Amino acid sequence: MPTDPVIEVAGVTKTFAGVRALDDVDFTLNRGEIHALVGENGAGKSTLIKVLTGIHSPDSGQIRRTGRISTIYQEVNLVPLMSVAANLFLGREPRNRLGLIDRARRDAEAAELLRGYGITADVRSPLGTLAVGEQQMVALARAVEADADVVIMDEPTSSLEPREVETLLEVVRKLHEAGIAIIYVSHRMDELYRICDTVTVLRDGRSVHSGPLRELPRIELVSLMLGRSVNEIRKHGTTAFGEDHHADTQPVLEALDLTSKPRINGVNVAIRPGEVVGLAGLLGSGRTETAKAIIGALPLDHGTVLVAGKPVPHNVRAATRAGISMLAEDRKTEGIIPNLSVRENIVLAALPRLGRFGVISRAKQDRIVDTFVRRLRIKVSSPEQKVAELSGGNQQKVLLARWLCSEPRILLLDEPTRGIDVGAKAEVQALIDELAKEGLAVLLISSELDELLDGADRLVVLRDGEVAGELEGAQLSREHVLAAIAAEVMDDADSH
Amino acid sequence: MTTLTAATRTKVLQRQGAAVALILMVTVSWLVFPRFGSLDNLRDLALQGSFLAVIALGMTFVIITGGIDLSVGSLYALGGVLAAWGSQYGFLAALTLPLAVCGAIGLINGLLIARTNMAPFIVTLASLLFARGLLLAITDEGATTYQIAPDSAFVELGRGTVFGFGYPIFIAAALCALGGVVLNRTNFGQNVFATGGAEQSAVLMGVPVARTKIGVYTASGTLAGLAGALTAAYLQSGVTVIGVGTELDAISVVVIGGTLLTGGMGTVLGTVIGVGLIKVIQNVINQIGTLDSNYQSVVSGVFLLIVVVLQRMLRR
Structure with a gap:
């Protein structure tokens, strides 16, 4: 893969109330790459995302960004009372000759666009009437259509049905083909290995590993997240039931x-x-x-x-x-x-x-x-x-x-x-x-x-x-x- | 999220409910009170409603952002006094002075609410007291009433008519039409809905939430000042005792008109219908000569309560 970084982070440290949320973290996102960002709770993923998007400024270290970043959060951050189309186009609505919002065109374009994301609901109905998965998809469409160069997805599939997950991964793939760089945060190993090129593992605010994902066996990835050497891990079956020393009592x-x-x-x-x-x-x-x-x-x-x-x-x-x-x-x-x-x-x-x-x-x-x-x-x-x-x-x-x-x-x-x-x-x-x-x-x-x-x-x-x-x-x-x-x-x- | 479909249903029923109630009231009044349907009475009704409509227009925007503006009653009175005082320096002074001062107080409201995150209720309550105090200070505690020369152009603004309908009616109608377009067809309007619908999300979607809030409070203050100026022109003087409790009238008509008090949803047309409803009720009570005019408030209060109760029931 050609190295053409759109985001480069070097030695970033961020402290909250004396706790190091990020400790000398390096992170590079290349153009057109799908980059998995993984780590357990409190590892610093959210803080890193917020530093990347500029919500937090780091205590020390350097960040170099080229291009526009769009973020999709775990919870749907849209306005439930406004129509689906209004949410999708908020801030960049199509205008008529008078400079006023052209609602008919907006609704038609929204319906057309969302069909590509598998949503056929009435775009004039309030967003809140859609299922959570559909709302998430609208948020994704909004982020993508905003001409972003980088899309950050923070656990986008955590509230999706399997069918919706497929649609989402399909969209991610399309973005990838369009040359957009993606940071993909998820705990779902299957998804990560299906779509991601590279991975960065955070643990306790430190970047403990960064490299191509496919060369990293799953068990090694899990051990990196949890902080144990892979050499300790023996690989064998685990589901056989052993003897039950409480067998005499009935479960309460x-x-x-x-x-x-x-x-x-x-x-x-x-x-x-x-x-x-x-x-x-x-x-x-x-x-x-x-x-x-x-x-x-x-x-x-x-x-x-x-x-x-x-x-x-x-x-x-x-x-x-x-x-x-x-x-x-x-x-x-x-x-x-x-x-x-x-x-x-x-x-x-x-x-x-x-x-x-x-x-x-x-x-x-x-x-x-x-x-x-x-x-x-x-x-x-x-x-x-x-x-x-x-x-x-x-x-x-x-x-x-x-x-x-x-x-x-x-x-x-x-x-x-x-x-x-x-x-x-x-x-x-x-x-x-x-x-x-x-x-x-x-x-x-x-x-x-x-x-x-x-x-x-x-x-x-x-x-x-x-x-x-x-x-x-x-x-x-x-x-x-x-x-x-x-x-x-x-x-x-x-x-x- | 399931409550939303119910909320949508509420919105439709409520807006149409207010319209249906208005049509019903008008029809019944027409049949029962022979004077109600007279052109004179209808003109008077529309004129009375136009002042409240201008104030309520600003309030509609404020409430859709999820806020409240308690200062408009005082600003309405202050605007009238400033217009009357300014009229001695000519038409332009009479009109711009109230707009500038009331707009500035609205701007300060907006800045405090948007930048310091203080509750709109508290900030605008302070402005209510501030504006009322300022009014009393410049009128020697209300003892001085500034008169407007009867032959001035400014009086014409309040008393002039087209086919017997006063200019303020046309001004209010034009402003409400403009307000409707701004709310539904401009970026600012969309930002108003987004701010009131889900403020945190709006921030993340790149909506300039602070600027939107500053905008609606500035507009609300300016419109209250304008309503005061129009009233002064109509009355030919800056009456100091008006506007007490007008902010509550404005909030009532906005809510009766179907705008959600929690923000995120509402229409200008609904507010206009709400104004019509309240004014028709007042007019009818005046027609029943035997009823004390204080019953206007009683009936308006009962009506508001019914609307709010219906809102609740429909949402379940």
């Missing part, structure tokens, strides 16, 4: 065929009392969605959740009553009420059970709070201290206490140790172990492989919303998990 939770397209597709999970089941997989593989589906917070196409063999209606109230509790990933927005005290935060979930006729016995509250503060070793000056004043780890324990005091049988933990310091992390991990020993069934979601390997009795590996493998006993090793995530490798190994 069985989730069958959970499907909510396009996020998750036919996921099965079973957890026995006293067992910690880990959910592994890359970002966007459907981990959080699976947990949300179990607790009834994600609308399902089909699928059933059984608690102790009985089906649970698909809503959060019913799931909670059946004994399922979920500790959400983002404790700031989905759980903690910072200005209430530790006591108030803990008893919140238990209020309906504690209160009689709406009156809650204060003595009873204190007793429960006391128990949990001691049991979970929450470090507070008094139960009346505001939660906002606690450290991240202790906040997490308060949330945990809240769910525990409603006496759940099944606990879903989504990234329970994210954002808390190492010491607190170890304590929370120990606590999870303890709770399981007491008979709780735990589903543990974590991006940290070590945490899953140490904490879980069994691992369910997800890939693109489907179960890619279940690992147990001797199979609980980094190599097996990576192999399962990069599943295609097994086919390679088989065919050689």
Whole structure:
């Protein structure tokens, strides 16, 4: 490939509140190239895109851009109330002789143009009446038709149906033929290998690899993203079930065929009392969605959740009553009420059970709070201290206490140790172990492989919303998990 | 996104709903009150409506961007006083002084809202107080009323007629027609819809959101000043006590006309229909001699409530 860079980034560093989001990153995009940009959550992809498009200015380093950049974001950034045609042409509408917008021509051109993207909906109807996939396609058409030299796509297929993905990839190919350079961000290995020429892997704000994609085996790409040497990874099959040391007990939770397209597709999970089941997989593989589906917070196409063999209606109230509790990933927005005290935060979930006729016995509250503060070793000056004043780890324990005091049988933990310091992390991990020993069934979601390997009795590996493998006993090793995530490798190994 | 189809349905029903209500009101009034249908009464009705229509036109743009302009009532009164005072220096001064001052206050509103991200409600509330205070200061707390010479060209602007229809009616009609074209057929109009429909997306789509906001508040202030000048010309003096609560009348007619209070959707025609509806109701209450004129507000309030309740119900 001739090297004719349209974007050249050298030694770019960007710091947010003392955290290095980008650390001395080099990045080159050549004309007519499809460049994959990959990395786990927090690796710095979004920051790099924002630096490229000029939304952020770097602390140091150089950026050289030639030509116009168009960006398509993961969420559709269009105006739902305006018509499809108005969205498509906003800012460059066809004019009549008087300089006024020629609506008839605009609508006709829009309809014509969108047909090429497989959209046949009425272009005069509000954009918001279209399906999300179609909206994404309109956003793509808008970006492409703006005469861009570079198109950046940030996970464009994450909300698309398989058929729509095909159309999108077709469009990408057409752009490629037209000589437009593309930066393609995705976690979907299949897509990357189908369309991308080159790849840059970011990890912890650093560019750890850059080069032709086809020469890089999938398993090596995954290991680069997760930060392990490829030499450690043995290539062999992983899906054989090992002996089941909980075989004597019936699962307390069985989730069958959970499907909510396009996020998750036919996921099965079973957890026995006293067992910690880990959910592994890359970002966007459907981990959080699976947990949300179990607790009834994600609308399902089909699928059933059984608690102790009985089906649970698909809503959060019913799931909670059946004994399922979920500790959400983002404790700031989905759980903690910072200005209430530790006591108030803990008893919140238990209020309906504690209160009689709406009156809650204060003595009873204190007793429960006391128990949990001691049991979970929450470090507070008094139960009346505001939660906002606690450290991240202790906040997490308060949330945990809240769910525990409603006496759940099944606990879903989504990234329970994210954002808390190492010491607190170890304590929370120990606590999870303890709770399981007491008979709780735990589903543990974590991006940290070590945490899953140490904490879980069994691992369910997800890939693109489907179960890619279940690992147990001797199979609980980094190599097996990576192999399962990069599943295609097994086919390679088989065919050689 | 499923609520959107409902919202579209609401828009259609609402706009036509207001039109249907207007036709119904006019028909019934015509039959019940013999004086209602007289040419004199209709001319008077249209003239009364034209001042509010000019203010509401600006408000329509502001509300479609998702904002609100509470300062227009005070600017309306201030515009009238400035026009009356300026009329001693001739026609041009009488017309440009209110437009310039009220436009400048609108511009400041827009700058503060767009550049500092302050809430439109607060910024324009401050302007409401500021303009009313300025008005009272230049009129010795309302004690001084500036008169306009009855034979001046400026009075002709407010009192002149074509076939008995006052000039302000034609001015308002022309401005609303222009407003409709600007809203639907120009870049600025599209930017107004985009800003109110999804501000963050609009920014990413390259819409000059700040400039659009500054534009609509400047237009709103200028139009309120113009409405004040026209009223002063018609009354031959700068009346200091008018315009109290006019901003709420303007908001009411815009909402009755089907413009979403949350922004992103609305029409000038709807606003004109809303003005017609409110003015017909007021006119009818005046025809019923036994009713206190204060019932105008009562009926207008009830009507607005019905519209908003209908909006809610239709959206479900």
